[in-house]
Amino acid sequence: MSLKDAMPVEKGRLSWFSPNWVLLLLSTIALGAFFGLETASVAPNRIVSGTGYLVFSALGWQGALLGMVLILALIGFSCIAECQEYRDAYKAMLVIVMALLALMPFALMVATSRLVDSDLPQARLGIGAGFWVTLFVLLLALVELRTRLALARIWSWSLLLPIGLLWWLCLSLWLEPLALMREYHSRSEQFSEAFRQHLELVGTAVGVSLMLGMGLALLMRRYPRSQKAAFAILNFLQTIPSLALFGLLLAPLAWLAANLPLAASLGISGIGWAPALVALVAYSLLPMVRNTFIALEEVSPAVIDAAYGMGMDTRQVFLQVRLPLALPVMLEGVRITTVQAIGLTTVAALIGAGGFGTFVFQGLGQAAMDMVLLGALPILLMASVADALLGAVSDFLRPGGAK
Amino acid sequence: MTVNTRAATQASRSPWQIGIPLVWLLLLWLAVTGMAQLEGFFRLFEPDVRSVIYSRVDFSLLLGRHLFVVAIAALVTITLGLASGIAVTRKKGRDFLPLVSQLASMGQTFPPVAVLALAVPVLGFGTLPIIVALMLYGLLPIVRNTLTGLQEVDVGIKEAARAMGMTSGQILRQVELPMAAPVIMAGIRTSVTINIATAALGATVGASNLGDPIIAGIVNGNTAYVVQGALLIGLLALSVDSTFEQVQRRLKADESPRNK
Numbered sequence: 001m002s003l004k005d006a007m008p009v010e011k012g013r014l015s016w017f018s019p020n021w022v023l024l025l026l027s028t029i030a031l032g033a034f035f036g037l038e039t040a041s042v043a044p045n046r047i048v049s050g051t052g053y054l055v056f057s058a059l060g061w062q063g064a065l066l067g068m069v070l071i072l073a074l075i076g077f078s079c080i081a082e083c084q085e086y087r088d089a090y091k092a093m094l095v096i097v098m099a100l101l102a103l104m105p106f107a108l109m110v111a112t113s114r115l116v117d118s119d120l121p122q123a124r125l126g127i128g129a130g131f132w133v134t135l136f137v138l139l140l141a142l143v144e145l146r147t148r149l150a151l152a153r154i155w156s157w158s159l160l161l162p163i164g165l166l167w168w169l170c171l172s173l174w175l176e177p178l179a180l181m182r183e184y185h186s187r188s189e190q191f192s193e194a195f196r197q198h199l200e201l202v203g204t205a206v207g208v209s210l211m212l213g214m215g216l217a218l219l220m221r222r223y224p225r226s227q228k229a230a231f232a233i234l235n236f237l238q239t240i241p242s243l244a245l246f247g248l249l250l251a252p253l254a255w256l257a258a259n260l261p262l263a264a265s266l267g268i269s270g271i272g273w274a275p276a277l278v279a280l281v282a283y284s285l286l287p288m289v290r291n292t293f294i295a296l297e298e299v300s301p302a303v304i305d306a307a308y309g310m311g312m313d314t315r316q317v318f319l320q321v322r323l324p325l326a327l328p329v330m331l332e333g334v335r336i337t338t339v340q341a342i343g344l345t346t347v348a349a350l351i352g353a354g355g356f357g358t359f360v361f362q363g364l365g366q367a368a369m370d371m372v373l374l375g376a377l378p379i380l381l382m383a384s385v386a387d388a389l390l391g392a393v394s395d396f397l398r399p400g401g402a403k
Numbered sequence: 404m405t406v407n408t409r410a411a412t413q414a415s416r417s418p419w420q421i422g423i424p425l426v427w428l429l430l431l432w433l434a435v436t437g438m439a440q441l442e443g444f445f446r447l448f449e450p451d452v453r454s455v456i457y458s459r460v461d462f463s464l465l466l467g468r469h470l471f472v473v474a475i476a477a478l479v480t481i482t483l484g485l486a487s488g489i490a491v492t493r494k495k496g497r498d499f500l501p502l503v504s505q506l507a508s509m510g511q512t513f514p515p516v517a518v519l520a521l522a523v524p525v526l527g528f529g530t531l532p533i534i535v536a537l538m539l540y541g542l543l544p545i546v547r548n549t550l551t552g553l554q555e556v557d558v559g560i561k562e563a564a565r566a567m568g569m570t571s572g573q574i575l576r577q578v579e580l581p582m583a584a585p586v587i588m589a590g591i592r593t594s595v596t597i598n599i600a601t602a603a604l605g606a607t608v609g610a611s612n613l614g615d616p617i618i619a620g621i622v623n624g625n626t627a628y629v630v631q632g633a634l635l636i637g638l639l640a641l642s643v644d645s646t647f648e649q650v651q652r653r654l655k656a657d658e659s660p661r662n663k
Contacts, residue, residue, distance in 0.1 A: 021498045129525075140502065143509075147501040239640045241600030244633030247617045251448055251626040343514020347604065350621055360520045364608055369524035376520040380513060387512040 016080050022144050023078035023093065030137045031071045035064075037130030040111045043179070045122040046368060052128055058111040067107070070100050074141070081148075094145050094159075097138055101163050104135060105170035108178060116177045124179040126370070153392055179370040180377075190358075195378070197354035201273060202341045205280035209337060212281065213288030220293055227293075234286040242344050245282065246351045249275035276353035280344055284337040291333025295326035328398045335390035342383045346375075356382075421649055427642040434638055435462045438631060445627040455627040457616040466635060469612035472530060472602050476537035477595050484542050484594075485587070488549025489575065500550075507547040515540045515601040523608050533605030540601060541594040548590025552583025585654045592647035599640045603632070613639070 039058040043050035055064045074096050081089040108127070116123050146156045175181050184191055220227050240248075253275050256263045299322050307321045349357025359375030362368075438456060445455040490496040491503045519536040526532040556579050564578045580587075606614030613636045620628030 022502050140506070143505050144502045147505065239596060239600075239637075239644050241603050241633070241636045241640060243600070243603045243614060243617055244629075244636050247621060247626075247629035248633045250621070250629060254626070339512050339514075343516060346514055346516040350607070350618070357516065360516065361607060364520070364523060367528070372520045372524060376517045379517045383512045383514060383517075384509075387509075 016083050016085070018082040019079045020081035020144075020148070023081060023141055024075065026137050026141045026144070027071055027074035027078055030134050030141075031068070031075065033130045033133035033137065034067055034071060035130075037133060038128035039130045040108070040115060040128045041126040042115045043124055043126060044120055046124070046182075046370075050124075050126045053111075053115060055130065058115060058128075059107055060110065060114060063107060063110055066103070067100075070096055070103075090145060090148050093141070094149065097141050097145065098159065098163065100138055101135075101142075102166055104131070105167050105175065107131075109170065109174050112175065112177050122182075123177060124182045124370075125177050126179045153388070153395065157388060157392075180373055183368075183370045183374045191374070194354060194356050194358055194375075197273075198342070198345055198356050198379075198382070201276055201280065201345045201348065201353060201355060202338060205277055205284055205341050205345075206334065206338050208277070209281045209284035209288050210334060213285055213292050213333070216285070216289045217292035217296060220289070221296060230289070234289060237282050238286050242279065242283065242347050243350070245279045246275055246348060249278055250351065253278070271352040273353050275351055276345065276348035279348070280341050283344055284341055287336040287340065288333045291336070292326070292330050295329035295333075296322060298329070299325045328394045331390060331394035331397060335387060335394065338386045338390060339383050342379060342386060346379055420652070424642055424646040424649055427638060427645055431466075431635070431638040431642050434634055435466055438462055445630065448626045448630060452625055452627075455625075457619065457628045457631050459619070460611060460615065462631075462635065465611065465613050465615060466639070468530075468610075469599070469602055469614075469636075469639065472534055472537065472605065472610065472612060473595065473598050476534055476541055476598055476602075477591075479538050480541040480545055480594055481591060483538075484545030484590070485549055488546050488553065488587075492550065492553045493571075503546065504550050507543050507550065510540075510543040511547075513540070515597070516604060519601070519604055519608065528609035530605070530610040532608055533602060533610045537598045537601060541598045544590045544593040544597070545587070546590075548586050548593075549583070552586030552590075553579055555586065556582045585651060588647065588651050588654055592644065592651065595647065596640055596644050599636065599643060603636055 035055055037054075038052035039055045041050035041052040055067070059067070074093055077086075077089045077093045077096070080086045081093070083089070108125070108131075112125050116125050142156075142160075145151075151159075171178070171181060176185070216230065220230055250271065254271075303321060303325065304317060307317045312320065345353070345355045346357035346360060349355050349361055356375045356379050359371050360379075361375075363371030363373075363375060442456055449455050487503060491500040515536065518540050519533065522532040522536045522539075526535060560578060560582070561574060564574045569577065602610075602612055603614030603617060605612055606618045613632055616628045616632030617636075620626060620630075620632065
């Protein structure tokens with residue numbers, strides 16, 4: 001690097017043009033999507049498919065101009081990003097991307113007031129492909145900027161949080177005619193019920209499999225001969241398709257409910273939460289056991305020796321040395337399991353276990369795409385938030401603490 | 404990890420292991436052709452309903468459609484995944500490496516059902532959304548493992564190859580790819596196995612495949628249908644998974660003498 005810097009610079013060439021190709025590509029795509037794809041669509045009611053509007057009719061020329069200027073600034077900055085003289089280009093781009101993300105819900109508000117006829121109480125504004133693509137590309141740009149600026153995880157989340165709050169505020173206060181919000185308002189109670197069910201199922205499944213997984217991992221350490229067989233069985237469980245496992249549990253649990261009064265009184269039946277929970281735990285065991293086992297196994301023998309040398313007994317060594325050192329890797333297992341369980345619980349809606357999957361599958365059944373979105377988006381959000389939170393916790397617990 | 408490698412080297416010595424995928428395939432074939440003969444068995448699940456064997460569509464046709472969807476998705480994901488994994492580890496594409504590797508790990512948090520659900524509004528009902536969802540979801544493990552595999556190749560070995568006068572293309576084909584092959588294969592295995600299971604969800608968006616009997620069974624409360632669909636998908640997943648396992652063992656066995 002330093003040698004290259006010391007080399008004489010060729011004169012006459014465009015010395016300022018040293019782009020970050022990734023961001024240049026992303027911002028060009030954003031520009032294309034902003035103008036080329038539909039920003040929003042309007043439908044008079046739930047059944048009719050909407051008419052799409054491009055950016056000029058959705059946001060007016062002022063809105064289109066503002067968006068264009070900001071995205072063009074992004075393109076400009078990404079052309080000089082790698083140039084030595086403009087070191088702050090990345091920071092400027094971060095500010096612009098954040099500004100764009102913050103302006104997006106307001107763009108929807110503008111589109112609502114311009115396009116939705118207030119005389120039609122059922123009229124709804126659909127978010128168009130252009131809006132989604134721009135949002136997606138901006139988030140990708142944020143990921144790239146985070147890497148380039150070497151931002152710590154905490155920082156990037158504290159940057160995203162106010163924007164998330166702003167979105168939430170706009171959605172709940174002023175974006176009534178948005179199709180997504182119309183769907184939400186017509187079943188807001190079901191929504192919070194689904195959220196509760198989803199959380200409960202995931203929480204219980206992760207809790208139970210954490211206990212079981214720890215127990216199994218400890219047993220496997222005690223009886224090394226059982227390791228191969230145990231891992232073979234757990235691997236086998238993972239290859240059974242989730243839909244099939246949910247279906248397969250219908251019969252035995254229905255039989256249990258019919259023949260054991262105790263099971264029936266506990267609320268166990270062929271459909272509902274019982275088969276869902278069993279299947280979720282079955283799937284969660286492999287990542288949980290594998291990570292717990294590897295975590296406990298990988299603690300360096302020298303450290304254990306040192307602990308014994310200090311006069312600790314077996315119990316103390318396990319509780320005060322082995323377990324704390326193994327904790328980050330074990331938490332990694334909890335993270336994988338939680339994210340996986342959030343996804344699988346969606347499928348569990350097919351066997352009547354509730355959760356956000358209910359909206360997804362009902363929406364698919366009624367060909368009501370806004371309802372599908374109402375189910376799918378919270379699932380994506382839940383999975384990302386769980387991933388980020390548990391990742392942050394395990395970063396924090398890693399020896400040396402948070403970065 | 405050590406447990407696995409030890410098991411793998413032991414197993415590669417015993418030839419009968421190769422028979423495992425054949426056994427699963429045979430069972431799958433028997434299940435597809437002979438489902439009607441098992442009527443007495445399925446009668447046990449549902450003594451009262453009129454039909455216990457799913458007969459709306461022939462099982463072999465359902466299996467064929469299921470395989471078709473998974474195969475197309477696998478073909479595209481393997482090509483794209485390998486190509487992008489190789490591209491971003493070359494000198495020219497290195498700028499894109501952080502973004503692609505972060506995407507590949509972040510994408511794992513997206514549940515396949517949600518991806519499928521989001522594909523339907525864009526692509527409509529039928530086989531197309533399920534193929535696209537499978538492609539999107541199957542791409543990630545392949546990209547991630549291609550990246551890991553290629554990045555784990557020892558720099559010293561690459562330098563030695565260059566010093567021997569190999570061109571970059573030769574190094575890629577004769578050194579990097581063969582050494583990364585076991586890891587890449589593991590990614591392909593994960594991707595295809597997950598996709599066989601996920602494809603069954605296509606039945607909820609109007610794609611007809613082995614998920615059909617399961618959905619029909621759940622909707623009509625006919626456990627026998629569910630068992631038939633689950634049995635076939637399970638057998639298919641096990642056949643494919645164990646085939647990949649054998650291929651992986653072959654690759655590992657090929658590589659191990661070189662490492663020592």
